[in-house]
Amino acid sequence: MMKTPEAFEVPTQVRDMAEKGVEQARKAFDEFVVAANDAAAKVEGSAETMRNGAADLNKKALSATEESVNASFDLATKLVKAKDLNEAMELQTAYVQSQMQRFGEVAREMGEAATKAAADATAKK
Template sequence: MTTAKSTTTKSTSTSSSASKASAAMPNFEAFSMPKMEVPAAVRELTEKGLHQSREAYEKFKSAAEEATDMIEDSYETTRQGVMDINLCALEAAKANTDATYDFMKSMFGVKSVSEAIELQTTFARSQFDALTKQTKDMQELSSKLASDLGEPVKDAFGKAFKDIKAA
């Protein structure tokens, strides 16, 4: 137990001598800085630079927020457009599957080759018409998606050019 007591006493005396040395440091002349006044012109330039930096930061921040909003809008538009196209494709697949099922059901009930050929011709014509309509619907949805995606970008560039012309 006496050993532990002497160690504690030594560490206390060591820390007190360290604090005395650090207290003496500020009085040491090699580390003291000469007192000098900054000229008013330098202060004005520094303040002006700081003000310009803040303005530039605000403009950059505003532009970044607008770009982020535009990207978020584009992602949402893309998501909705792709969902619409997928829904249209699923409806087309269902309609084509139902038509094929009905055709095969009818083919099992034919009594002659001429009736089968007539049924096949009618089915092919109706499927061609359905495919034409489905392709037109998909094209309209794709065109709408492309237009909707281009609109925010077009608006952003128009605003940017307007801001450039104003400056």
């Protein structure tokens, strides 16, 4: 004949320790989830800021390119109407000077925009 097993009782101290362990593990996990969500939000914010900064730089570059192409077409139109080689050389010289000046301005603007984008991304961290 089989004996019926006796009821097994977990001592109160062991049960209390196990409950505290589970509570501590749950609390630690909840804190981990909060920290992970915070980190993900910061990364997302920085990435969005960088995307916005890159989009601004792209717009500036596109605008500068469009300006330059339009200036080139203007020069071509003026050169076609030039009366002599002297006038053509003067037009070309004025064009090169204005393009070099504009290039310096664009480089400064692009540098400022890149610096701002990097500062904004860093500030979001």
